[in-house]
Amino acid sequence: MHNSNFDSFLAPARAYPQVWRLLLGLVVLMTVTIGVLVILFYAISKFSDPAWIRGVFNGTDQQSPESSLVLLGTFIPMAAAAILAAAVHRRGLRSLLGGWAVTWRDFARAMTMLVPLYAVYMGLGFVMFDAEPNLAPGVWLSLLPLALLLLFIQISAEELVFRGYLMQQLAARFSARVVWMGLPAVGFALLHYDPEAQSLAWGIIAVTFVFALIAADLTERTGNLGAALALHFTNNIVAILLFGIKGSLSGLALYVTPFSISEAGPIMTALVLDTVAMMITWRVLRSRFS
Numbered sequence: 001m002h003n004s005n006f007d008s009f010l011a012p013a014r015a016y017p018q019v020w021r022l023l024l025g026l027v028v029l030m031t032v033t034i035g036v037l038v039i040l041f042y043a044i045s046k047f048s049d050p051a052w053i054r055g056v057f058n059g060t061d062q063q064s065p066e067s068s069l070v071l072l073g074t075f076i077p078m079a080a081a082a083i084l085a086a087a088v089h090r091r092g093l094r095s096l097l098g099g100w101a102v103t104w105r106d107f108a109r110a111m112t113m114l115v116p117l118y119a120v121y122m123g124l125g126f127v128m129f130d131a132e133p134n135l136a137p138g139v140w141l142s143l144l145p146l147a148l149l150l151l152f153i154q155i156s157a158e159e160l161v162f163r164g165y166l167m168q169q170l171a172a173r174f175s176a177r178v179v180w181m182g183l184p185a186v187g188f189a190l191l192h193y194d195p196e197a198q199s200l201a202w203g204i205i206a207v208t209f210v211f212a213l214i215a216a217d218l219t220e221r222t223g224n225l226g227a228a229l230a231l232h233f234t235n236n237i238v239a240i241l242l243f244g245i246k247g248s249l250s251g252l253a254l255y256v257t258p259f260s261i262s263e264a265g266p267i268m269t270a271l272v273l274d275t276v277a278m279m280i281t282w283r284v285l286r287s288r289f290s
Contacts, residue, residue: 005223
């Protein structure tokens, strides 16, 4: 049994829950996302250094503002693909969000809690990890409007796919929580595999999996993507635009850590602290939406 909010969230998905539609939707999702990226990769490589664009995609060149902006922009096809996949079930963007008004209401409610929390987390991070300046403040400010727009598209694409389309359609067809909550969380975590992290890659995946479960729980609790979008957006603003990890999608960060993502000791410490912070944030948001 689900709560009434989640039942409302699932109602459009229950109209056409057939497994063959889900499989076709997955094909559409992957074909559109990967196909458009391949076309873009080919087109960009014709007008720029192919080695540079390969570096953007494989993670070896994410230290310039240009490369970071390009990488964030590659999530636009994923957002479009989620909407097209939902169309297989004869529904649209509004149903993926859980409704326009309630989504933006809960987004705003969550942000009022998240902004002060993440300000504290970032302050502690500055003290503990000895932050280093990265982008010049003037350059950072000039890029901020475009960076925020692309960052919101990036987190929206992931939420639409994993907490919207996949979680809805799986929950409409299967009752087991391990299926409708667990499988999208696994897919989300694996999407964040970073070969540059070397032996730490699976630790990062594990922490990302915890984040995905928290976002899924908030979505189930509220019956829309508002709180999950707010959590994802705030988290990525801090991690990508304010205090990034040196060399890992750090091109738009105002400050960076003095260590890279492959340095085991400090990264393990950061992962543990990040997990603790996420659990605190989860409890605060849960109380907000009780």
